Amino acid sequence: MTEDNNIKTFWEVIQENQIEIPVIQRDYAQGRQNDRVNQIREDFVEALTLVLLGQGEEILHLDFIYGRIQGKDQEYILARNKEAVENVLKAVQGYAGTLNMNIGVEITHKENESSKLTYRKLIPLDGQQRLTTLFLLHWYIIQRLKQKDVGNQLAYLEGFKYKTRKSTAEFCNYLIHLNKEDVQNLFVVDKKISLQIEKSTSFFRVWKHDPSVKGMLVMLDAIDNKLKYTSEEQLMLMWENLTTNRKITFDFLDLDELDQTDELYVKMNARGKQLSDFEHFKAWLQELINKDDSIVIKNINWEKDIDTTWLDLFWTHKAAKVFQVDDAIYNYIKSINLYEYIIGKNEIEISNNLIDKIRETNKEKNFITLKTYKEHQFFTSKSLDFLFNTLSKISSNKLQKLIRSLDTICCYPFIKGRNINEFLLNNNQNLSLWDRTYYYAYILFVNDVDDFENETIVKQFQTWMRICRNLIYNTYIQNPETFIKAVKSVHELSNFKFSIEEKIIEADFKVSFFESQAKEEVRKLKYFKKGDNWKYKILEYENHNYFQGQINFLFNMLENDSDNFELFKSYGDRLSDIFQLDIEKENHLLQRSLLTQGNYTVGLSGQKRTFCKSDKGNLRALNDNWRKVFNDERRLKTLKTLLDDKRPFRDIVDSYSGLDWRKYFIKYPSAITYCKNRFFDFDHNLDVRLLSGSTYNGKHTDLYLFVLFKKLEEHEEFEGLSFIHKDVNNYRTESNFPSIEVLNDERIIITINYSYNLLENNKGFEIKLEDDSLLSEFSNTFSKYQSVNEKHIFQVVNDISEMDTMQDSIIKNLLTIDSVFKNSI
Template identity: 25%
Template sequence: MAARKPNHPLQRYEKRAGARLCYLPPPTPRAGTRSRSFLDVLRQALTGEEEISLDFVYGDTKDGRFIPLDGQQRLTSLYLLHWYLAVRCRVSDEERDFIKQFTYHTRFSSRDFCAKLATICPVLNDRRISEWLQDQHWFAGSWRKDPTVQSMLVVLDDVQALFAEVDDEACHVAWTRLTSEANPSITFELLSLEEMGLTDELYIKMNSRGKPLTEFEHFKAQFEQVLKEFEGALPATREQTGRYAKFTRKIDQDWADLIWTFRGANDNADEEFLRLFRFITDITIWRHGLDARPADEDLEATAKAIYGGPETEVTLAAQNNLFSVLDGLHAEFAFATTMADIDKWFRTLFADNEHRAGTVTIFGDVNLLDDCCRSYGLSQGRNRAFSLPRTLLLHAVIEYIVTDSRPSRDEIRERMRCLRNVIFASQNEIRVEIFRALLDEVSDYIVSGDLAALKSFNRAQVEEEVAKASFLLANRSVELGESMYRLEDHDLLRGNLAMFDLNVDERVFIRRARAFDAIFAGKTSYEEISQALLACGDYSQKIAGDRFQFASPSLPSVWRDLFVARSRPGVDNTKATLTELLDAVHDEGLVDIEATLRKISEDYLREAVASKKYDWRYYMTKYPAMRSGKSGIFISSSYEMGFDLCMMEQTRLSSYYSDPYVRAVLELAEVPQDKYFSVWHYGYAGYEADSRWSLYSSNNRHFLRITQEGFQIKSGRKSRIQAILDGHGVDGDGSLNVRQSTIAGIVFDRKDRVVMAADLVREIVKGED
């Protein structure tokens, strides 16, 4: 008999030599996989050679009967296992008579069910036991509402399923091993509270048994067993790790103190600890290339494979990492008594959505550890609730905490800033398939500060970080550094300064940074900004042969994609146009940005009118309706910007689109479109250059469409408005053409076609009324 000295009688346990301890709780209808796991352990003990102990059962003996205070579920499972094997083996009534001695005291219905069950011996077949029992005429209706009875029915079905493949001979062996008084295969220890000098009330306060173990309690017991068995299997010549003893101590002390701060609204931190444990374990799986899948739902099986696996050195490395991280986090946040304390720690490194001097904006909750404990392993639709980029950032924080050669606070802020920039620019590179390399490189970079370590991240962004560091080093200006960091922390840039020239005088860079910040401070609408940007030039980027990306009147993400792009055709034009706008805004003044932007647009339009050069850029600058497509995408069958354009509401042709010129005409004419015309088209079959007619709302007949030379008009009652058409120069086939000229390959109207068509439409609608 082996024993350890207890700190308290309730902590003592004893077991037979060779038997293993099982802390798994017995099943309930909600236990699912855990229920079958427990029963499977019992089945293996009965059909194999190993013995198993179910730990202590506490209670008292009265009038020759043992009345347990806890262990009800374990004892019930054993009772049902006895009943099943007795029925399966068709043992005599005399041999199974002892089963009748097991009963329930608290519920009459449970007591009656057990009494009835002990007297019957059904013939088992492929039908589930629960179905057979509930079909019997003597099955009381009250039993269907008794949770204890319903739990027992679930267990009986599980037992039946587990023994389905066990033959009759093996079942007889299992019955013998189960009922043997000399060498039983399943045992538990009785511990009398009276002998221990404890009252029922004191025991309940101390132990909180009598209800099923929580998922966390179950996991903790299982993991303790994993560590214990691993240590027991180490060669006698090898120094013991002591991890089992350390875990049992720390999980209820130091680590409990750490995680308690992260507890949820239920004043319980169990789930939070399990998510943190899963995070650390997944990092270990990735970094060591272990044969397990990160974020596997079966955390217990994963933990056993990683921290109790057969490869000793690999397993020890995994255990080292787990204990190192938990100990490091506990030491770092030992000062914290509230979540506000930990928030404050993270806010010395990070800011959430706005620039704050001395920190790095990460565009989300700054307390990465709290976010991990709340959401790691969960999903939001198809996405991870705790994303891979945030996983890398938290990994970097932990590496900073646990490394022996910890960087200074200034160094870690600088490294976190560069790392943030690189991570946010590496959307295409951050993939599960190469996550091991990404994690290793982050670790190397946090310790060394050498950007060359980030080999698997976006190469262009790493090179930009090197260039920015050289720019700052060459100038050593506090103002330059603050201007650059403020730019990097802008939501539309997120660390990427591809749109800014770093080979300029520091004063030029600073003034452009100020202009950008003033323009995109959130006080001016995107619609006004896009107008002024178009006035400065064609800033579009080609995202496909016939697709051109402009800014959106409402979506920041579209602007961000424009500003952080590096390889799209047209990126250089975007950069040159933005630079021209920033310089113009600086020259005009930053006091009233809206007035400045308006003046830039008006100056361009005034020059176009004076020279009578009306091209597509003029029309898009002049008329807000032509910039109203939410996606900012224009599609042209001629593969160039001009008069053949589809303005997209969404990103694909299978969504709604419209003709920007027709929309501008109807808006300028002040025609209520819902009353007279429909202009949106649904591109389920693609688009055709000559079929984008606006339609009469009343009969869906064609009314107005754009042509290369102008517009074409169709009227179902042309005779009534022929005079109007003639007066506006509309020819016989309904064409309203504009005189044009071509300069350097660009077609210019000599008059504003939108004004011409709007005047005509206004009169036609008036005539129709």
């Protein structure tokens, strides 16, 4: 078979073979409904339509379709049998002649009326999607034309079958055998063809649950939307171009005829795989630039660089075990162009949805149609110049001195130590909006510099990046709206990127969006003028991985001693050391030490408060925790008082002698540990609850019950009894409340809880006997307690000063109960 013989049309193949989509193939996917497939479907139908109407390419070639043909040997068998029958009949005819008898013989092959084909069957291994779309297109035009030989034409299409599902096969057969009334109702201008099909009495509702049938209906709607207004003359032209003029073709390869193993399938499948989103985009961008006179690209051969120099850049920075970089390049292009898209429009014109899609990590959800780019005028001369210039700059090895200069001053410790040039190069779409804004500041500087080795430029770069870091990472940028404001503000500032310190300290200079942090930056610059010792320490403290650029509280702690460098250094060094350590694992020494000085805890909603966590999270985590202390005048004074006490924190904690609720957190750090998010609920001294989660909807318990449990657990004299603390999961009820279970040999004998409803809603402990065999001992031991009944006693705590006495009394009485079991051993 020559190569020309391999080139076929769908009509030629369906006339010569049945086409049977095998069970192993997936469902018909070109009719799926999501942004990516919608564009593929729209583009494919557009391309098919244009070539058939003579408005597009001369010929549309659909690459390879290949598989195996079953039943080819049947042709040889039929021919041989026919020849044998003919020879027999000729012999009979000759013998009849000797008898003066005349016998006429005509041999014909009787075809099955249900199909033009009875034995040859193409089983496609690749090309199912294109073949199905072509089947639907042929069916549509045949039905629209209503020619005299429509029955014969449909009979050929009857040879197109699906074996993946019975319902798919039934639907294909249904399309071929639609009655005339149903066909007449199909093509109504203002109605979807799919809805008309579904209205047919012959359409089974169960087919709507078949993914392939649903996909075929969607494709028929797409074809109808494109062709519903075409004239009969145009449809006739399309039919001739489909069948006679061979305008849509593909390479049809019979694997058996080529005597190939399945290895060819692997090779062909690799060769015939779908283009990536980036490859589609690149072709579209090339066409856009070539056809749109308003887009002019300056001094950069982008088509060459994108496949050479820039491609090498992404391969260099790709993540381990990643074997293609198309996604990374495409995401980078979208991300960088986004900056200029934002700058070039007012806030009302900008699509927040477009911003979200560019940030989205799910590949199905982040797909952007090429039509969307055009509608939003996403790519312009200015944005493409900025994009291509950026790619050229960051591809240059000359940048290394600038990048190393950031490491020298530790300018971005909270970007997890990554080289700033790698931000978006390895397909990291999961960057925060802070990181994306900071990267914009970086490329704004780099794009306007040619001499990257110049020492003055290096210092200007360090200063620009430091100021931008502090402004960006200490301002909320958490949604498209704030991201737009941040990008526009950085762009405004970039007009002064080579002299940013001199500019922002000017009395009348305004920094939009970053106003709050900008005031701190001005304050730092004024302290810079006091001497290098101030400058170096300020830079050191702001680069601390917990303070993250915001150290205004250190200046505030100086109060009236604002020029005292030694005091500033003392506070700064000590707090730097404290927050460099994992203070949570140090038995919460900082929180407990602060409690000795007063109630520093931060009020949240309702009665909920926080001890403050020390996690080095994002801005919200920082602002909701220790910055609530740093930036509050009263709490900052508490912190200052603690730092002014030069004793070690452990000594401060051990010497505390207060009598209020704070005492129990100071003496029992496990109570703070129980509060995983550092939240607790405080009403008054006798009403304090520990929250394991964030609300009462999760696990929680009572502070004084928990402390009693810890005392019991730590007591060394118990031998017969053991103790289990039970917290509440979900809201507490009459049968669901925190308790201590007192056990002997895993048998619960007593339960204790801290009650809020004793004698007119007073607080105190309830103790219940669960083992009747101890009734006498229980009654005698707790005889001084108030009683509900003989098995249920309680004791009210009237004041916090009574709490220790009450708890010690319970422990003493339980030791008496314990002696019962000791004596029985």
